[in-house]
Amino acid sequence: MNKNHIVEQLKKQIENFEAQAKTEKVGKVLEIGDGVARISGLSEAMASEMLEFQDGTIAVALNLEEDQVGAMVLGDYKGIKEGDEVKSTGKILSIPVTEKMIGRVIDPLGNAIDGKGEIKSDKFYPIEKVAPGVIERKSVHQPVQTGIKAIDAMIPVGRGQRELIIGDRQTGKTAIAIDTIINQKGQDMICIYVAIGQKESKISRIVAELEKNGAMNHTIVIVAGASDSAAFSFISPYSGAAIGEYFMDQGKDVLVVYDDLSKHAWAYRQISLILKRPPGREAYPGDIFYLHSRLLERSAKLDEKFGGGSITALPIIETQAGDVSAYIPTNVISITDGQIYLEADLFYKGLRPALNVGLSVSRVGSSAQIKAMKKVAGKLRLDLAQFRELEAFAQFGSDLDEKTRAQIERGKRTIEILKQDQYAPMLVENQVSIIYALINGFIDDVAVEKISEWEEGFHKFMKSSKKEVLEKIAIQKELSEEIVGDLEKAIKEFKEGFQG
Amino acid sequence: MKISTKQYAQALYELTLEKSEGEVNIVVEKFVKELAKNNNIKLASKIVDKFEEIYNKNNGIIVAEVTSTNNLDKDYLDKIEKYLINKYVAKHVVLTNKIDASIKGGIILRVGEDVLDESIIKKVNNLKIFLAQ
Numbered sequence: 001m002n003k004n005h006i007v008e009q010l011k012k013q014i015e016n017f018e019a020q021a022k023t024e025k026v027g028k029v030l031e032i033g034d035g036v037a038r039i040s041g042l043s044e045a046m047a048s049e050m051l052e053f054q055d056g057t058i059a060v061a062l063n064l065e066e067d068q069v070g071a072m073v074l075g076d077y078k079g080i081k082e083g084d085e086v087k088s089t090g091k092i093l094s095i096p097v098t099e100k101m102i103g104r105v106i107d108p109l110g111n112a113i114d115g116k117g118e119i120k121s122d123k124f125y126p127i128e129k130v131a132p133g134v135i136e137r138k139s140v141h142q143p144v145q146t147g148i149k150a151i152d153a154m155i156p157v158g159r160g161q162r163e164l165i166i167g168d169r170q171t172g173k174t175a176i177a178i179d180t181i182i183n184q185k186g187q188d189m190i191c192i193y194v195a196i197g198q199k200e201s202k203i204s205r206i207v208a209e210l211e212k213n214g215a216m217n218h219t220i221v222i223v224a225g226a227s228d229s230a231a232f233s234f235i236s237p238y239s240g241a242a243i244g245e246y247f248m249d250q251g252k253d254v255l256v257v258y259d260d261l262s263k264h265a266w267a268y269r270q271i272s273l274i275l276k277r278p279p280g281r282e283a284y285p286g287d288i289f290y291l292h293s294r295l296l297e298r299s300a301k302l303d304e305k306f307g308g309g310s311i312t313a314l315p316i317i318e319t320q321a322g323d324v325s326a327y328i329p330t331n332v333i334s335i336t337d338g339q340i341y342l343e344a345d346l347f348y349k350g351l352r353p354a355l356n357v358g359l360s361v362s363r364v365g366s367s368a369q370i371k372a373m374k375k376v377a378g379k380l381r382l383d384l385a386q387f388r389e390l391e392a393f394a395q396f397g398s399d400l401d402e403k404t405r406a407q408i409e410r411g412k413r414t415i416e417i418l419k420q421d422q423y424a425p426m427l428v429e430n431q432v433s434i435i436y437a438l439i440n441g442f443i444d445d446v447a448v449e450k451i452s453e454w455e456e457g458f459h460k461f462m463k464s465s466k467k468e469v470l471e472k473i474a475i476q477k478e479l480s481e482e483i484v485g486d487l488e489k490a491i492k493e494f495k496e497g498f499q500g
Numbered sequence: 501m502k503i504s505t506k507q508y509a510q511a512l513y514e515l516t517l518e519k520s521e522g523e524v525n526i527v528v529e530k531f532v533k534e535l536a537k538n539n540n541i542k543l544a545s546k547i548v549d550k551f552e553e554i555y556n557k558n559n560g561i562i563v564a565e566v567t568s569t570n571n572l573d574k575d576y577l578d579k580i581e582k583y584l585i586n587k588y589v590a591k592h593v594v595l596t597n598k599i600d601a602s603i604k605g606g607i608i609l610r611v612g613e614d615v616l617d618e619s620i621i622k623k624v625n626n627l628k629i630f631l632a633q
Binding site: 010013014017021022023024025026027041042043066067 | 504506610612613614615616617618626627630631
């Protein structure tokens with residue numbers, strides 16, 4: 001390329017450049033601190049409009065008062081001085097959206113932060129958007145396979161559902177969400193993991209784990225780290241929802257994990273208090289309920305007429321010492337369509353995932369379960385409920401009648417089967433076959449401590465020599481008599497070969 | 501109840517509306533006493549600013565500032581004045597000329613919070629952003 005060519009190109013570009021001057025609205029910074037600026041003037045600013053400082057930093061107008069505007073600064077506010085000029089942009093806060101974001105780690109404004117180059121897009125979606133209405137929605141009917149036996153069998157999640165994951169710190173909340181993301185490989189689902197106020201070390205560990213399991217190819221990670229400003233933590237879940245909506249509008253299925261909404265509430269409390277909004281219970285502002293309800297309401301299953309896409313939300317809430325009746329947990333429990341309740345006691349007993357089956361519910365997911373799973377899950381739940389009732393008697397061992405003892409033994413094995421390692425999601429056909437074997441008493445004669453070995457061997461056996469049975473379950477999605485016959489034959493065959 | 505600067509200024513404007521000079525003096529004296537009674541003397545300068553704003557708005561007066569690299573001649577200022585009277589449907593324009601060499605050329609016109617930036621430096625910056633895309 002010669003010099004003249006470059007000059008020609010430049011001339012052409014400059015010709016296209018329109019130098020039209022517009023009247024702009026300009027205000028002045030009255031005070032700035034703690035990520036919040038008070039700006040005079042800007043009489044025509046809209047709520048949640050983007051404002052631009054002299055140095056290009058963006059702020060969002062939150063409080064519109066008589067003669068000043070309270071705005072939260074997105075990013076670094078150290079370069080901004082009192083008296084600086086602030087322009088209103090006339091645009092509501094929006095972020096770029098594109099397919100190229102898949103596989104990337106971005107900040108809540110859509111900028112890449114994984115060092116793999118800039119993400120360019122000319123399409124923008126507003127951060128705050130009104131959720132789909134009644135006409136556009138359809139009831140949940142397709143499953144999200146989490147790959148976790150206990151959840152897929154007893155607390156099933158459907159596409160378009162909002163299922164809360166709640167528990168104390170260190171009980172495996174994030175692990176469930178990550179396992180679910182890993183299990184979406186090849187399930188035609190785009191996953192968005194939103195880290196809100198998380199430790200950067202934890203985020204990098206999660207990204208590494210997703211990469212190792214090949215899950216980054218269908219995942220977007222949005223990071224508002226613990227060292228980023230509260231404004232970033234505040235907008236990050238809305239960014240996640242906006243990107244999710246972009247894919248949902250194309251008729252795709254999206255899974256969004258908000259990890260976690262307690263920290264989101266803290267960030268919003270901080271901004272509200274600095275903006276001098278009146279504090280309410282636990283010093284949260286009055287609209288803290290709406291903060292989460294408007295976010296979670298944006299997950300939906302759309303009707304085929306509107307593309308048929310969906311956003312499934314897995315919000316996470318961290319409780320303090322198991323207190324689910326605190327302000328934020330009760331709020332989010334009432335908004336969501338069910339919760340997965342994790343308990344520290346169970347976790348320390350070695351039951352992982354540390355699921356409390358009694359307190360966990362899924363209000364809409366059962367209509368999304370495949371028929372085969374529905375058939376075996378009913379009996380599983382019953383076995384477990386009976387076991388829980390009798391558990392106290394288990395210590396008296398010998399004084400029990402035959403039936404009770406059988407129920408206790410079955411319960412012990414059920415608990416054992418429901419244990420599952422992290423990063424080891426299981427296909428639904430495998431889940432159905434092992435649960436079938438369990439509830440029909442094929443494992444009753446295996447010693448409790450041998451169960452995990454038995455299960456591992458069983459799955460290996462099924463995969464290597466009875467593949468066609470698994471495939472049949474996966475395709476037909478129900479347990480027809482033919483499949484039941486094949487399955488029972490396979491289980492018996494394996495039992496004969498198993499050296500306990 | 502707390503009385504805001506704006507309310508004070510509005511009251512002062514309404515009290516002095518269509519009054520003779522003598523009457524205005526009496527009104528202002530009473531107004532200042534009221535301020536003192538309410539312990540609001542410190543607001544005086546802000547009230548004056550606000551009063552000016554209200555007075556200008558009601559009488560069609562606009563205050564404008566034009567920034568340029570050197571002093572603009574009378575003809576040019578007249579043209580700007582005419583433009584402003586048309587644009588803001590004003591009766592009278594108070595125009596001041598500010599000199600700032602850092603804008604390189606062109607003018608910046610400022611009326612209240614409206615800014616019309618026609619400076620060379622701004623255009624060059626816009627061109628830079630345009631070419632970078």
